Amino acid sequence: MNTDEFRRHAHAVVDWMADYLDRVEQYPVKAQVRPGEIAARLPPAPPEMGEPVEAILRDFERDLMPGVTHWQHPAFFAYFPANNSPPSILAEMLTAALGLQCMLWQTSPAAAELEGRVLDWLRRMLGLPDGFTGVIQDSASSATLCSILTARERATGWRANEHGLAAVAAETGPMTVYCSAETHSSVEKAVKIAGLGRASLRKIPVDATFAMRPDTLAAAVEADIAAGRKPVCVVATLGTTGASGIDRLRPIGEICRRHGIWLHVDAAWAGAALILPEQRGMLDGIEYADSFVMNPHKWLLTNFDCSAHYVRDPEALIRTLAILPEYLKTPERGQVDDYRDWGIPLGRRFRALKLWFVIRTYGVAALQEMVRKHIALARDAASWIEAETDFELLAPSVLALFCFRYRPRGIDDEQRLDRLNEALLLKLNEGGRAYFTQTRVSGKYAIRFSIGQRTTERRHVEAAWAEIRETARGLER
Numbered sequence: 001m002n003t004d005e006f007r008r009h010a011h012a013v014v015d016w017m018a019d020y021l022d023r024v025e026q027y028p029v030k031a032q033v034r035p036g037e038i039a040a041r042l043p044p045a046p047p048e049m050g051e052p053v054e055a056i057l058r059d060f061e062r063d064l065m066p067g068v069t070h071w072q073h074p075a076f077f078a079y080f081p082a083n084n085s086p087p088s089i090l091a092e093m094l095t096a097a098l099g100l101q102c103m104l105w106q107t108s109p110a111a112a113e114l115e116g117r118v119l120d121w122l123r124r125m126l127g128l129p130d131g132f133t134g135v136i137q138d139s140a141s142s143a144t145l146c147s148i149l150t151a152r153e154r155a156t157g158w159r160a161n162e163h164g165l166a167a168v169a170a171e172t173g174p175m176t177v178y179c180s181a182e183t184h185s186s187v188e189k190a191v192k193i194a195g196l197g198r199a200s201l202r203k204i205p206v207d208a209t210f211a212m213r214p215d216t217l218a219a220a221v222e223a224d225i226a227a228g229r230k231p232v233c234v235v236a237t238l239g240t241t242g243a244s245g246i247d248r249l250r251p252i253g254e255i256c257r258r259h260g261i262w263l264h265v266d267a268a269w270a271g272a273a274l275i276l277p278e279q280r281g282m283l284d285g286i287e288y289a290d291s292f293v294m295n296p297h298k299w300l301l302t303n304f305d306c307s308a309h310y311v312r313d314p315e316a317l318i319r320t321l322a323i324l325p326e327y328l329k330t331p332e333r334g335q336v337d338d339y340r341d342w343g344i345p346l347g348r349r350f351r352a353l354k355l356w357f358v359i360r361t362y363g364v365a366a367l368q369e370m371v372r373k374h375i376a377l378a379r380d381a382a383s384w385i386e387a388e389t390d391f392e393l394l395a396p397s398v399l400a401l402f403c404f405r406y407r408p409r410g411i412d413d414e415q416r417l418d419r420l421n422e423a424l425l426l427k428l429n430e431g432g433r434a435y436f437t438q439t440r441v442s443g444k445y446a447i448r449f450s451i452g453q454r455t456t457e458r459r460h461v462e463a464a465w466a467e468i469r470e471t472a473r474g475l476e477r
């Protein structure tokens, strides 16, 4: 493809993209295909000879689009949002055209210096204190893994990396990590990858607001120390995935400080709400945190992937992850940020560009307006549900998430209610007009209602609620 052809196709693709954003609402939100249906449309072998782009685009539309779940649909209420925006997409196009590898300052000084600056902008927007330095990771899962690895290294005087866990465990005792029973599964994954073993993860029970119980955390830490184990990290969550529990950083942080334990804060989703001054109560006690992660790729209009990872002591992170083969040495080392030492992969995309485009295009005020609108919509939707006698709120609206179930009069058997709500979720998602996912709240099957798409308006939420009512009341019991 020469550049003239590229230009022609690029114009057509941009037109397609703009049309898609305009008409995304016309698609079923969740892909309406069965497993294997898309693969069956694809030839088993690659083409021997190149094909025209027109043919590829035709097949994209015909064979792939039916298997797309539309995350940018205004009636996407599943999981957490991964919203994007036109400026973010423009920046992704430029990123693709530049094709940079941002592993070292030298491999693109603009990328490294923009990353530092834009993450400091974001730090100010979130109300995080001075003294936190940011880096962009691909995901909150990676940021949490890097934090747990750093906590492990700090706790072992950086000897686990050198000698292996078996050698240091003889001196330190088995290392333990703490989170709440509601914490995201990425913490368990990180503990496994860090070689600490799943059995070393203590899942502390939560209170009625789904927040970690600090008294139980303190008791668990003390019991582990008394048994000769070494607590290395506590992960506190702002906005748990199931029902938006907000762990209280101050009492948790005091426990960490008392015992020299690393405190990592996972605010992957809820962190975006910190751009609202009225939500910053969640940060009370942040001075105890060693690291913090939030995802602009969830609720801040920035295309996946872009995870903002802040650390109090970048040297500790770098010392944990740095490698220095001859081929990566540059004369500027030591004077600049070489971000390959701040995360797991060597190669890194130019992710700061899209965040820069987003923050500059919208400004803080419009981003605040969007997040505020989603929070207000969720609060209203929860109140409609609460007002119906045959529905039940299982978790109240916190930020832009709540959980509910259908509970018609006369059915009290929990298993029957679980089955009924499973059937309701399936039917809603098959209908294609809105998309929801489930969780368990205190053991009960619950449907999550999570609001966060850029184009979601009140009418979408009202229509979804009408659909829920109608579908539920039409279910066979």
Ligand code: PLP
Binding pocket: 080, 138, 139, 140, 141, 142, 184, 186, 237, 239, 240, 241, 266, 267, 268, 269, 295, 307
């Ligand atoms: N932490 C929380 C609280 C989450 O809700 C999620 C994902 O939804 C994650 C971590 C993982 O995020 P990522 O996909 O960026 O790894």
